[in-house]
Amino acid sequence: MAYSKKLIDHYENPRNVGVFDKKDQEVGTGMVGAPACGDVMRLQIKVSDEGVIEDARFKTYGCGSAIASSSLLTEWVKGKTLDQAAEIKNSDIAEELALPPVKIHCSVLAEDAIKAAISDYQAKQQSDDGREEEVA
């Protein structure tokens, strides 16, 4: 099976590998997994007060396509608002990396991960608002 140059580049030189402090108020964490292949993916975003994603990190244990999909995603989400990031579709990732049909599920995993990270961040902000109200 021939993989695209972009995919191989992201696999060999993954961008933004690492971890943010999960408890940090401005960090959203998305953990997803695909039981069929045992892949686990953690995607984190750091969001500004204006709701813009300033930075992103990922760690993926899985195949090259899953690593490349999440690496590409961290590049894409930087500078985007949460709404814009939520609009990223797995098909965009699959197309950019020219994923073969059997690897499309890796891009689905990445889309699920960014969605999970965004909802984690939003849930955090809401619970924080709640606390402030209680204090007031």
Added chain:
Amino acid sequence: MNYFKLFGLPQKFGLDTDLLTEQYRELQRTFHPDKFASASALERRLSVQRAAQINQAFHTLNQPVERARYLLELHGVDLDGGTSRVDQAFLLEQMELREALADIRDHPNPAVALEELTDGIRQRTEIIIQQLGEQFQDASRRSLLAACENVDKLMFLNKIQHEADEICDELFEY
């Protein structure tokens, strides 16, 4: 054809795999295509089909994950689709186990570290297998959905066990 009936075993998750293996060998002998060498073309073809079915049935029932999937299928539960049926805490733990496994080569005593890790995986696996037994016995809608989640967990655990085995082979050149 029901695989449990094929081997004359009760339809449940907690299966006596020794008995399964015994029944399998017995059936294999009975339906081995060699025994039909002088039979008609139709009978020969049927015996080949039968032998293939017996193999398929054995491999399905012999492995806990496959057995659970098959039981869910018999209960009419669809297992496909969905990436994250398992809870966040479990995924986080998987991530940590994977990280620990990835660092094992740099560990001062990789053999001990690997054994501890493998023990942890085995314990988690045993707990899930026990839960699956209870969930299939109960067989309520709720229990069956919980069983689906456990099948996913088991698949993650099998995967990491497989990776641990590979590192073990690499470290100790078995």
